[in-house]
Amino acid sequence: MSNFIIDMTDIYKRYFIGRPNELQILNRITLQVKKGEFVAIVGPSGSGKSTLMNIIGALDKPTEGTYCLNGTDIGKLSDKELSNIRNREIGFVFQTFNLIPRANALKNVELPMMYAGTSARERTARAKELLKLVGMEDRMTHKPNELSGGQKQRVAIARAMANNPSIILADEPTGALDSKTGRMVMDIFHKLHREEGKTVVLITHSPELASETERTISIYDGAITSDVQNPKYQSAAAPTESDQSGEEVTA
Amino acid sequence: MSFLESIKTALSSIAANKMRSLLTMLGIIIGISAVITITTLGSSLTATIQNAFSVLGANYFDVYVEEEWLYDEETDSWYPNSEANLEDNLITTEMLDRLYTQYPDCYYNASVENVGSASTTNALKETINLRIDGIMDGYLSYNDFDLVAGRNITLRDNIEEKYSALVSDIFVRQYFKHNEEPIGKTIAVIDDNGISRDFTIVGVYQYSEIYQRLVMGDSREDDMTTDILIPYITAFSMMNREFNGFEYLTLTCNSTKQAEDLTNELRSFFEAEYADTPGISCNIYSSLEELDIISTVINVVTIVISIIAAISLLVGGVGVMNIMLVSVTERTREIGIRKALGAKSSNIRLQFVIEAITICLIGGIIGIIIGIWNGEIFGFIAKFLIQQNEEFGVLFRTIKITPSIGAILISITFSTLIGIFFGLYPASKAAKMNPIDALRYD
Numbered sequence: 001m002s003n004f005i006i007d008m009t010d011i012y013k014r015y016f017i018g019r020p021n022e023l024q025i026l027n028r029i030t031l032q033v034k035k036g037e038f039v040a041i042v043g044p045s046g047s048g049k050s051t052l053m054n055i056i057g058a059l060d061k062p063t064e065g066t067y068c069l070n071g072t073d074i075g076k077l078s079d080k081e082l083s084n085i086r087n088r089e090i091g092f093v094f095q096t097f098n099l100i101p102r103a104n105a106l107k108n109v110e111l112p113m114m115y116a117g118t119s120a121r122e123r124t125a126r127a128k129e130l131l132k133l134v135g136m137e138d139r140m141t142h143k144p145n146e147l148s149g150g151q152k153q154r155v156a157i158a159r160a161m162a163n164n165p166s167i168i169l170a171d172e173p174t175g176a177l178d179s180k181t182g183r184m185v186m187d188i189f190h191k192l193h194r195e196e197g198k199t200v201v202l203i204t205h206s207p208e209l210a211s212e213t214e215r216t217i218s219i220y221d222g223a224i225t226s227d228v229q230n231p232k233y234q235s236a237a238a239p240t241e242s243d244q245s246g247e248e249v250t251a
Numbered sequence: 252m253s254f255l256e257s258i259k260t261a262l263s264s265i266a267a268n269k270m271r272s273l274l275t276m277l278g279i280i281i282g283i284s285a286v287i288t289i290t291t292l293g294s295s296l297t298a299t300i301q302n303a304f305s306v307l308g309a310n311y312f313d314v315y316v317e318e319e320w321l322y323d324e325e326t327d328s329w330y331p332n333s334e335a336n337l338e339d340n341l342i343t344t345e346m347l348d349r350l351y352t353q354y355p356d357c358y359y360n361a362s363v364e365n366v367g368s369a370s371t372t373n374a375l376k377e378t379i380n381l382r383i384d385g386i387m388d389g390y391l392s393y394n395d396f397d398l399v400a401g402r403n404i405t406l407r408d409n410i411e412e413k414y415s416a417l418v419s420d421i422f423v424r425q426y427f428k429h430n431e432e433p434i435g436k437t438i439a440v441i442d443d444n445g446i447s448r449d450f451t452i453v454g455v456y457q458y459s460e461i462y463q464r465l466v467m468g469d470s471r472e473d474d475m476t477t478d479i480l481i482p483y484i485t486a487f488s489m490m491n492r493e494f495n496g497f498e499y500l501t502l503t504c505n506s507t508k509q510a511e512d513l514t515n516e517l518r519s520f521f522e523a524e525y526a527d528t529p530g531i532s533c534n535i536y537s538s539l540e541e542l543d544i545i546s547t548v549i550n551v552v553t554i555v556i557s558i559i560a561a562i563s564l565l566v567g568g569v570g571v572m573n574i575m576l577v578s579v580t581e582r583t584r585e586i587g588i589r590k591a592l593g594a595k596s597s598n599i600r601l602q603f604v605i606e607a608i609t610i611c612l613i614g615g616i617i618g619i620i621i622g623i624w625n626g627e628i629f630g631f632i633a634k635f636l637i638q639q640n641e642e643f644g645v646l647f648r649t650i651k652i653t654p655s656i657g658a659i660l661i662s663i664t665f666s667t668l669i670g671i672f673f674g675l676y677p678a679s680k681a682a683k684m685n686p687i688d689a690l691r692y693d
Binding site for chain 1: 589690
């Protein structure tokens with residue numbers, strides 16, 4: 001077993017949209033991410049980064065190639081097993097938050113644990129703990145439409161952490177937020193990475209955000225064009241640490 | 252995700268669209284309430300009729316003898332056996348004696364023969380009008396009259412053509428004015444032809460409440476004409492008629508045995524009695540069979556109408572399916588989120604099926620309550636209308652509104668099944684959704 005959390009070898013993803021047209025989205029992607037790394041995947045729209053994210057997040061299977069997530073070969077799993085992998089190994093954070101509108105913050109955070117079969121008491125305790133971690137302990141009974149964008153994203157991050165997954169997979173997490181709240185969300189990722197030792201994969205089209213992570217992987221036309229360590233990492237994260245528990249500016 | 256949590260989720264989604272859920276339920280509510288109303292009325296009608304039968308003293312058997320009917324192939328018709336002589340083969344008192352001996356204190360003959368009006372005069376020279384009826388030993392019990400003093404007219408009184416008599420308690424007050432003990436007294440009864448005969452009072456009876464109200468009316472007790480009950484065969488001789496036996500008689504029964512067993516008992520007894528008389532057959536007919544037939548007819552009608560009403564449940568079910576499909580489409584994104592968070596297809600399917608079942612069950616329960624309530628209202632109206640009518644009012648004193656427990660259980664089961672049946676397709680559609688597409692859905 002490799003010591004990589006994400007271990008992709010020669011991944012292809014093709015869609016058949018009728019012969020002879022074959023749409024190749026990913027073209028021989030080979031990628032390894034170590035446990036505890038904070039990685040950014042950048043690329044313009046249509047570069048294939050969303051498809052790559054879906055495969056990393058076990059929402060989709062590659063057409064060709066092998067992808068081992070924390071030692072498990074995803075290509076060989078059934079739908080039911082993929083559900084389990086998503087439930088336990090992946091914590092999704094979406095650009096549009098994707099909270100369940102009818103459920104309050106606490107229930108939203110409890111949801112992945114509900115599918116994991118955690119007992120009600122344990123679920124509530126853990127959800128409260130996580131909401132406290134993202135600074136949302138005062139808003140636990142609020143429904144998503146009573147929360148600002150930044151607050152919603154913080155609830156979403158707490159939800160992503162619910163089953164203590166191997167990877168936090170964030171797809172443009174600041175895309176729908178203003179720069180100040182976006183900054184706050186980024187700080188939470190840094191905190192999770194540094195204090196909780198989480199592996200974080202950030203998908204973004206912004207080179208600026210990418211530069212504050214440890215490593216930037218650029219993809220273009222379905223292939224990796226560069227994979228570099230970011231020298232700025234330490235300096236970018238440190239100064240903002242004091243702002244983490246600061247008051248949210250309602251959007 | 253546990254079953255209980257699925258129910259909670261379902262309830263919260265129903266609560267989120269209250270009006271829509273209620274309108275969806277309406278089909279189920281109307282269907283179930285119609286079925287429950289009909290079955291409640293059906294079972295109440297059966298119970299009421301059974302009750303009326305028992306008020307009328309329903310436990311009786313009709314026995315009659317007739318010539319056997321023969322079939323003529325040439326003319327394709329039936330004709331009575333002319334070699335049989337019915338007149339010489341009637342049911343005799345000897346046969347009854349043997350029946351009573353074989354089954355002591357079980358069967359009584361309720362036959363009655365009206366002789367006509369008569370009168371008598373008491374010590375105060377007051378004339379008291381009477382009707383004379385010749386009766387057998389079962390007349391009182393058949394008519395639900397009570398013997399309040401003395402003894403009944405027996406088979407022996409009949410065989411020996413005694414001049415013994417039963418008089419009513421009303422007559423006792425008219426004749427004796429509370430002064431004397433009537434039993435053993437002899438009264439002179441003058442019939443229509445002016446012939447006076449002496450009868451010895453052996454017992455005093457009291458009319459049943461129904462008989463009193465229907466036959467006697469509410470005239471003053473002093474003016475009432477009551478019945479003097481004398482032996483059946485004595486009555487025949489008073490009318491100068493010869494008694495050869497009964498062609499037809501009604502037997503009442505004092506037994507806890509099943510009607511069917513009693514019928515078989517009587518059938519085998521009379522078949523044995525008529526074994527040596529070719530061409531004559533004896534038939535037994537039970538009133539309880541009649542009750543069974545009425546109950547069966549009501550039940551069949553109830554079931555048929557219920558099935559017709561249940562068709563509206565299918566329409567309701569289609570409504571549920573329709574709204575579930577809308578709900579699945581509306582919540583495509585939610586389904587995508589749930590799948591991304593680790594919900595299995597089976598979790599999603601269960602969630603939507605339970606939602607459909609919950610809608611149907613709530614609708615079903617509301618329908619049951621409305622149905623029972625309708626039954627009560629209709630029952631109340633029926634009761635009111637019947638009690639406007641003096642005669643029916645006595646018979647149907649107790650109208651029992653009994654919701655059919657069976658129908659309620661079937662309705663609950665049926666609502667659940669409708670939820671499963673019509674919820675499964677939308678739920679499967681939700682379960683099969685691709686999480687990537689579902690997440691992208693706006």
